[in-house]
Amino acid sequence: MADPDAYGLTTDDRRLEPFDWFREMRERGPVHRNPRKDRWDVFGYDAATTVLRDHEQFSSDTPFDSDRLGLLDDTIVNLDPPRHGKLRSTVEDYFREEHVRTLEPRVRELVGQVLADVEGPQFDVVEAVARPLPNLVIADLLGIPLEDRERFLSWCDALTRLEVDSTDERRRAQREAGQQMAAYMTEQIQRRRERPREDLLSVLVESEVDGEPLSTGDVLGFAALFLIAGNITTTGLLTNAVRSFAERPRLFEDLADDPEALATAVEEVVRYRSPASAVSRGATTDTELCGRQVDAGDHVVVRLLAANHDPARFEDPDSFVPDRSPNPHLGFGHGIHNCIGAALGRLEARVALSELLDRFDVRAVHDGDLTPVRNTFMHAVHSLPVEVR
Ligand code: HEM
Numbered sequence: 001m002a003d004p005d006a007y008g009l010t011t012d013d014r015r016l017e018p019f020d021w022f023r024e025m026r027e028r029g030p031v032h033r034n035p036r037k038d039r040w041d042v043f044g045y046d047a048a049t050t051v052l053r054d055h056e057q058f059s060s061d062t063p064f065d066s067d068r069l070g071l072l073d074d075t076i077v078n079l080d081p082p083r084h085g086k087l088r089s090t091v092e093d094y095f096r097e098e099h100v101r102t103l104e105p106r107v108r109e110l111v112g113q114v115l116a117d118v119e120g121p122q123f124d125v126v127e128a129v130a131r132p133l134p135n136l137v138i139a140d141l142l143g144i145p146l147e148d149r150e151r152f153l154s155w156c157d158a159l160t161r162l163e164v165d166s167t168d169e170r171r172r173a174q175r176e177a178g179q180q181m182a183a184y185m186t187e188q189i190q191r192r193r194e195r196p197r198e199d200l201l202s203v204l205v206e207s208e209v210d211g212e213p214l215s216t217g218d219v220l221g222f223a224a225l226f227l228i229a230g231n232i233t234t235t236g237l238l239t240n241a242v243r244s245f246a247e248r249p250r251l252f253e254d255l256a257d258d259p260e261a262l263a264t265a266v267e268e269v270v271r272y273r274s275p276a277s278a279v280s281r282g283a284t285t286d287t288e289l290c291g292r293q294v295d296a297g298d299h300v301v302v303r304l305l306a307a308n309h310d311p312a313r314f315e316d317p318d319s320f321v322p323d324r325s326p327n328p329h330l331g332f333g334h335g336i337h338n339c340i341g342a343a344l345g346r347l348e349a350r351v352a353l354s355e356l357l358d359r360f361d362v363r364a365v366h367d368g369d370l371t372p373v374r375n376t377f378m379h380a381v382h383s384l385p386v387e388v389r
Contacts, residue, residue: 004035008376015372016381019318022306031290039064039299040292045310045330047290048302051281052334055080060337062282064299069159069178075221077229077337084336090207090214091222091340094200100343103141107347110136111355120360120388127383130238133352134231135160137344142223143199144188155181160231162373164382182220189219200226230341236275236373236380237266237349242356243384244269244320246364251322256357259350265322266349271329272320277305277379279333304330305379360388 009015022043025032030044042048051058061080072078076088093099111133118128135156136149144152158177163170189205196202204219214222245251245265255262283298294300308329309317332339339345356362365387373380 007035012372012374015374015379016370018305018379019309022303022309023318026306026310029290029292031292033292034301039301040289040294042289042300042302043306043310044290045307045313048304048307048330049334051289051300051302052279052330052337055336057284057287058281058300059284060084060281062280062299064280064282069175071159071178071224072221072228074217075225076340077225081336086209087214087218087222088336088340090209091200091203094203095340095344097343100347103344104347104351106140107137107351108355110140111348111352114352115355115359122365122385122387125242125384125386126235126239126381129352129356130235130384131157131161133238133348134234135227137348138226138230141200142188142226143192143197143201148184152181152184155184156227156231160228160235162232162375162378162380162382164371164374181224185220185223186216189216226341229339230345232378232380233275233339233341234345234348236378237269237345238352239381239384240273240275240379241266241269241349241353242362242364242386243366243370243381244273245322247320248322252357252362255322255353259354261323262354262357263346263350264325264327266346266353267327267329268320268322268324269349270331271308271314271324271327273379274305274308274329274331275378275380276331276333276339278303278377279337280377301376303376304333363387 009018009021014021025041026043030042030047032041032043034041042051059080060078062078076084079087114129114133114136132153135153139149139152139156155177158173159181188201192199192202192205196206201219201223204214204222207214209218245255251265255265278301281300281302283294283296283300285296287294289300308314308331311317313328314324332342332345363386365385370381370384373382
């Protein structure tokens with residue numbers, strides 16, 4: 001596709017429903033040079049797994065996806081082996097499914113707190129549930145004292161809120177929130193060093209890498225990463241779930257009484273409307289990728305959402321099939337950087353949706369009038385009005 005204007009998620013309509021464009025691109029080949037930006041885009045499933053598996057050839061330690069505040073620069077998502085594995089192993093047990101299962105009663109309680117304020121007949125799923133819940137869960141797991149919660153949650157909100165348009169004022173507020181949170185968390189880390197407790201912050205403080213405790217900077221980095229990587233993604237998953245369920249008649253009713261079917265349907269949401277729709281890598285040496293010459297230093301964007309709609313891997317890929325199984329999607333990534341918070345994200349989505357469907361008879365009422373998040377790396381909407389009875 002030579003015409004730059006015809007390439008990319010260039011319109012809101014295409015961002016909301018990118019599947020026709022993905023199909024068009026995949027039919028021309030799995031890997032394309034992006035004519036609008038100086039980078040490669042990967043659309044095919046096999047090409048995506050090739051890149052994500054080969055962390056020596058395709059590095060995560062690149063300048064391409066630094067967040068504006070630099071909070072995640074030295075965190076695992078942007079590191080290569082061996083440091084990546086050493087740091088990641090400090091929290092792997094905590095985020096393992098068996099441990100996350102033990103968090104369910106607490107997560108259900110927190111969902112209850114969030115839903116207690118929600119009233120019909122209409123509300124926005126994003127503002128009412130999908131945004132506040134991940135912040136509250138991570139604050140709780142980190143062990144932020146109750147009396148500081150409001151302050152902490154307002155910093156979280158400033159750091160993770162996706163605006164339709166970003167202004168200088170908003171960027172300043174974000175920087176300030178980042179600084180205040182870092183100062184506060186440094187103090188909390190010090191307290192855990194003196195007296196560890198039963199929380200995730202203490203797990204981090206008590207962890208060692210090469211016989212040395214994690215530095216305060218590493219602990220702060222982890223906290224920022226959980227907050228940011230775990231927030232907009234979970235918000236997107238919850239919202240995209242309600243949006244996807246609404247596409248099928250009677251699905252809200254059917255899933256309300258069937259926890260297993262709900263878990264399978266949530267998995268299909270991660271495939272069908274993958275909230276983390278792309279990830280970045282940098283080529284470390286000259287190489288060939290599906291017949292294209294990629295040079296050392298090139299930026300490679302793996303479009304997970306496009307790969308998750310590849311007909312070579314999924315039957316009827318552009319349909320939402322709530323009972324799809326098996327479902328080998330790449331929505332939580334693939335390879336050594338696969339999402340460490342996947343079990344927690346799934347739990348939050350499952351519990352929040354089951355409580356929501358238990359309390360309300362939900363109908364999405366957007367009438368095609370949605371505003372997409374304008375970001376290649378996210379497939380999400382800013383708000384999703386629903387009507388409930
Ligand atoms: C529920 C929706 C979620 C989705 C769709 C999602 C998606 C992803 C994806 C695609 C990656 C791979 C990044 C890459 O390859 O560069 C990733 C990594 C990661 N995610 Fe998630 N995530 C979710 C929830 C969470 C939660 C709840 C947490 C933690 C509180 C979390 C923490 C992380 C971390 C720490 C990494 C980096 C892992 C590494 O580099 O080794 N995520 N996530």
